[in-house]
Amino acid sequence: MWQYKVMHRVLVIDDEESIRELLKDFLESKGLEVVTAPDGRTGLSLLKEDKFDIFLLDIMMPGMSGLDVLREAAAEKIDVPSVVITAHATVQTAVEAMKLGAFDYITKPFNLEEFYIAVKRALDVSKLQEENIRLKRELKRKFSSKKIIGNSVEIQNVIKFIEKIADTDSTLLITGESGTGKELVAKTIHYNSSRARKPFVPLNCAAIPKDILESELFGHEKGAFTGAVTTRIGRFELANNGTLFLDEIGELAPSLQVKLLRVLQEREFERVGGIKTIKVDVRIIAATNRDLEKAVEEGTFREDLYYRLNVIPLHLPPLRKMKEDIPLLVEHFITEISKRKQKKPPKISPEAMECLMNYRWPGNVRELENLIERLIILSDGDVTTYEDLPERFHDKSRMVPRTFPLKGEKLSAEGIDLNTMLDEIENNMIVQALELSKGIKSKAAGLLGLNRTTLIEKLKKKSIDFNVHRAKQ
Numbered sequence: 001m002w003q004y005k006v007m008h009r010v011l012v013i014d015d016e017e018s019i020r021e022l023l024k025d026f027l028e029s030k031g032l033e034v035v036t037a038p039d040g041r042t043g044l045s046l047l048k049e050d051k052f053d054i055f056l057l058d059i060m061m062p063g064m065s066g067l068d069v070l071r072e073a074a075a076e077k078i079d080v081p082s083v084v085i086t087a088h089a090t091v092q093t094a095v096e097a098m099k100l101g102a103f104d105y106i107t108k109p110f111n112l113e114e115f116y117i118a119v120k121r122a123l124d125v126s127k128l129q130e131e132n133i134r135l136k137r138e139l140k141r142k143f144s145s146k147k148i149i150g151n152s153v154e155i156q157n158v159i160k161f162i163e164k165i166a167d168t169d170s171t172l173l174i175t176g177e178s179g180t181g182k183e184l185v186a187k188t189i190h191y192n193s194s195r196a197r198k199p200f201v202p203l204n205c206a207a208i209p210k211d212i213l214e215s216e217l218f219g220h221e222k223g224a225f226t227g228a229v230t231t232r233i234g235r236f237e238l239a240n241n242g243t244l245f246l247d248e249i250g251e252l253a254p255s256l257q258v259k260l261l262r263v264l265q266e267r268e269f270e271r272v273g274g275i276k277t278i279k280v281d282v283r284i285i286a287a288t289n290r291d292l293e294k295a296v297e298e299g300t301f302r303e304d305l306y307y308r309l310n311v312i313p314l315h316l317p318p319l320r321k322m323k324e325d326i327p328l329l330v331e332h333f334i335t336e337i338s339k340r341k342q343k344k345p346p347k348i349s350p351e352a353m354e355c356l357m358n359y360r361w362p363g364n365v366r367e368l369e370n371l372i373e374r375l376i377i378l379s380d381g382d383v384t385t386y387e388d389l390p391e392r393f394h395d396k397s398r399m400v401p402r403t404f405p406l407k408g409e410k411l412s413a414e415g416i417d418l419n420t421m422l423d424e425i426e427n428n429m430i431v432q433a434l435e436l437s438k439g440i441k442s443k444a445a446g447l448l449g450l451n452r453t454t455l456i457e458k459l460k461k462k463s464i465d466f467n468v469h470r471a472k473q
């Protein structure tokens with residue numbers, strides 16, 4: 001567990017430089033992190049863009065007054081507690097400020113210790129508010145939370161495995177083809193861990209240009225580079241006490257691989273352009289659809305980083321290996337999507353369903369989900385037949401055989417995919433052997449007529465089954 005509390009962040013909005021400096025020095029001496037703004041407009045845009053625990057606001061400012069800031073902040077639904085500072089202590093402005101949502105007010109000139117008491121009270125409220133928002137969000141998520149659907153041995157193994165490892169702090173590397181549910185699994189792990197009430201922060205390493213990725217991850221200090229007009233916190237700090245989901249980790253540039261490695265090793269980092277070392281308590285879940293082991297061999301991915309990430313490997317099987325789950329998934333998506341779109345749920349003809357079960361699904365569950373959405377929009381509650389399916393479902397070369405032929409069965413004119421078929425038989429038998437032998441590999445190997453090392457070799461290639469049974473031992 002990484003212990004350390006990320007500092008509270010305070011925004012001071014005051015047009016008088018001497019006051020800004022005074023408050024900044026004083027609050028920093030109390031261990032708070034302070035960002036200042038010289039006018040209401042700048043303050044407001046900082047509140048919109050960045051994350052603060054509280055803000056301190058002067059009422060009398062040229063241009064946009066403190067009351068205007070409060071009004072706009074309320075309109076923008078910024079619910080950061082504020083303490084209002086005013087030299088013109090008419091009860092009226094104070095009342096107006098409180099009506100506009102200010103948490104407290106203090107009159108100039110003030111005693112710094114007295115001022116600090118107001119700041120601390122506002123910080124306490126901010127903490128409670130944050131907790132409250134998270135709880136509400138979590139409740140909402142729980143009810144609307146997507147479930148991992150599937151009765152196949154493969155998916156059931158994934159679910160069992162998630163139950164075992166969710167509530168640990170270990171780093172995970174989720175691998176699997178595109179659309180196999182890597183993000184869904186990462187979220188499920190987070191919401192089933194004791195970090196559930198803290199943030200789940202995703203970051204897609206492939207979607208963000210290389211030169212801004214570093215500041216996205218670690219944040220930056222004001223002036224760190226052209227365009228860095230304010231200090232911003234990065235995803236690591238946002239995810240404090242929660243989980244950081246690093247998607248498409250295989251796309252991370254070498255220079256960032258080094259930096260990430262350091263955070264994983266030392267549990268600390270600096271913001272871009274910063275000198276202050278920041279410690280965070282973050283669980284990392286990484287995901288990739290690339291073969292990282294191969295990338296390591298080819299020298300495009302650091303081996304040391306690979307081992308740091310691959311503490312717990314979890315491989316998600318492609319949909320074509322879980323054919324028996326297809327009808328379940330189809331039904332699940334029909335119910336979900338037709339409810340969301342307020343459409344009559346269509347029925348799928350047996351022939352069409354058989355075709356869906358035989359299809360190779362290069363885009364996995366996401367492709368299936370998209371197909372169902374399309375069918376719902378087009379069918380309007382009718383029966384969907386084989387002919388209604390898009391063109392690619394009529395292409396024989398895109399199909400895999402649904403069942404493997406048993407002894408004596410004839411090879412049909414459509415042909416088969418021998419490798420997939422043999423793979424399926426092998427997986428099935430290995431899983432059964434491991435179950436019968438309660439995960440004891442030498443016994444399982446005996447049941448299969450293999451020697452132990454051969455079985456271990458095979459398990460390494462089929463990492464999911466290996467994980468489940470390793471976790472049992």
Ligand SMILES: Nc1ncnc2c1ncn2[C@@H]1O[C@H](COP(=O)(O)OP(=O)(O)OP(=O)(O)O)[C@@H](O)[C@H]1O
Nearest residue numbers: 146147148149177178179180181182183184365366
């Ligand atoms: N077993 C499952 N049960 C129900 N829904 C699933 C399942 N697997 C995936 N999905 C759904 O399929 C869609 C794609 O899943 P997700 O985004 O998690 O995949 P991914 O592996 O992250 O894909 P990519 O590599 O393309 O980013 C999501 O809407 C997800 O909820």
Ligand SMILES: [Mg+2]
Nearest residue numbers: 179182183247
């Ligand atoms: Mg994804």
